[in-house]
Amino acid sequence: MNFIDPDRRDTMADWLRANDIDPATVPLDTSIDIHNGPDGLVIAYWEHLGKGIHERRFVPLLVEPPDWAAYVAQLQPLTDEQREQLQRMVTVTAEIRKIAEAVAPAVIAAAAELTKGLEALREAGLLDEDGKPQEQPRRRPTPFECAPGNRCHACAVCWR
DSSP states (O other), X not given: OOOOOHHHXXXXXXXXXXXXXXXXXXXXXXXXXXXXXXXXXXXXXXXXXXXXXEEEEEEEOOSOOOOOHHHHHHOOOOOHHHHHHHHHHHXXXXXXXXXXXXXXXXXXXXXXXXXXXXXXXXXXXXXXXXXXXXOOOOXXXXXXXXXXXXXXXXXXXXXX
């Protein structure tokens, strides 16, 4: 969860750009650390590469980070009610994660079956390549239907 205000976000984005880091690739909920590297200070951060893939990156520190002391001094401590709400959110999030992990295999299996069904409908000519319904194919007569001039005695027409 990220509670960063717009001014702080813009300041952080400017600082990242000054250090040759694209802020659009840094997830909002990640930590950005400064470490002693072999050639001086380095910024360690996680870069989002797309499709849920993240990679740990290290770049030289070119510009010192902004002074957050004044910002942190303005922060108000959480009230007991806010702490309780935050704890409930953490608990609910953990429960949702458990449910998602339990349901994921069934959802994946259902999606695979749905894909098979759609493929079968495409092969039967009932769906086009975009998944849109096609015109119904001509109805084929069943073995019990009458041919012209021939009574099968198995259908309602022949019993009249």
